[in-house]
Amino acid sequence: GAVVSQHPSWVICKSGTSVKIECRSLDFQATTMFWYRQFPKQSLMLMATSNEGSKATYEQGVEKDKFLINHASLTLSTLTVTSAHPEDSSFYICSAPKPGRWTGELFFGEGSRLTVL
Amino acid sequence: LAKTTQPISMDSYEGQEVNITCSHNNIATNDYITWYQQFPSQGPRFIIQGYKTKVTNEVASLFIPADRKSSTLSLPRVSLSDTAVYYCLVGDNNNDMRFGAGTRLTVKP
Numbered sequence: 154g155a156v157v158s159q160h161p162s163w164v165i166c167k168s169g170t171s172v173k174i175e176c177r178s179l180d181f182q183a184t185t186m187f188w189y190r191q192f193p194k195q196s197l198m199l200m201a202t203s204n205e206g207s208k209a210t211y212e213q214g215v216e217k218d219k220f221l222i223n224h225a226s227l228t229l230s231t232l233t234v235t236s237a238h239p240e241d242s243s244f245y246i247c248s249a250p251k252p253g254r255w256t257g258e259l260f261f262g263e264g265s266r267l268t269v270l
Numbered sequence: 271l272a273k274t275t276q277p278i279s280m281d282s283y284e285g286q287e288v289n290i291t292c293s294h295n296n297i298a299t300n301d302y303i304t305w306y307q308q309f310p311s312q313g314p315r316f317i318i319q320g321y322k323t324k325v326t327n328e329v330a331s332l333f334i335p336a337d338r339k340s341s342t343l344s345l346p347r348v349s350l351s352d353t354a355v356y357y358c359l360v361g362d363n364n365n366d367m368r369f370g371a372g373t374r375l376t377v378k379p
Contacts, residue, residue: 159313187367196357197314197369246313248367257302257361261313 156180157249159262166237167270174232174265176247182227183249187259188220191244203230203247237269273297274358274370281376288345290373292358295339300362303334303341308355308372317356318343345375353377 156179166172176186184205189197201222202210209222219241221233234241245265251258275293282288294303302321306314318325318332320341325332331344345352357372 157313189369196355196371199368202367244311248313255302255362257304257319257359258316259304259306259314259359259367261306261315264311264313266311 157183157247157260157262159245159247159265161265162263163266163268165268165270168238169236171233171235172237172267174234174245174247174267176230176232176249176262178228178249178260181249181252183230183252184227185250186224186230187248188222188230188232189246189248191246191264197246200232205230234267237267239269242267242269273360273368276356276358276370276373278371279374279376281378282348283378284349285347288348288352288375288377289342290345290356290358290375291340291342292370293340294358294360297338297360298362301360302362303332303338304359304361305330305332305341305343306357306359308357314357348375348377350377350379 158177160175186203188200190200191197199212200215203222203224205224205227211217224230248259248261304319305317307317308314318330320332320334322334333342353376355372355374357369361367
């Protein structure tokens with residue numbers, strides 16, 4: 154069945170470096186993908202909506218120059234955390250709508266845990 | 271503003287039925303209601319979705335009253351492995367996919 158896969162599952166980096174997280178839709182095409190961030194014991198916070206072939210739509214308060222989103226193909230969206238700092242340490246999750254007629258169902262990736270030292 | 275409101279936490283015991291209600295007073299005509307389950311350090315997993323009335327699948331039932339301003343997720347005979355956070359989400363056409371606070375369900379032996 155349709156699956157969304159993220160890579161890497163976890164990453165540790167030094168402060169000031171950039172980290173790229175990939176989100177792939179397997180066996181289906183996703184013109185839209187959503188990126189979320191989740192801190193411990195908190196809900197998922199929508200960061201941006203990634204649109205294939207166009208610029209991402211960022212939520213209020215999310216720095217687009219810091220969290221670069223590229224949706225270059227119908228099966229891949231990437232989130233790059235630029236010049237990462239310890240406060241960017243979080244669990245990042247992507248999702249894509251179930252293909253076909255919209256019913257509200259989203260397929261989620263496994264999540265990527267970022268730790269910035 | 272959050273589109274949904276749920277209880278922050280609930281406790282239950284193994285074998286009991288658990289009902290979690292979500293309020294969505296401003297639901298739009300085209301919005302669907304979906305529920306997700308999330309375990310620690312994992313992405314959410316789809317449980318059930320509906321538009322109106324009652325929906326049942328192999329894991330849960332979803333009750334939606336006629337005015338659609340709320341919905342209730344019903345988990346029959348919960349087990350310890352059902353301990354998780356449950357989120358309801360309302361949305362239309364891939365837009366505005368924002369999560370509320372969710373309900374942390376703890377199932378005790």
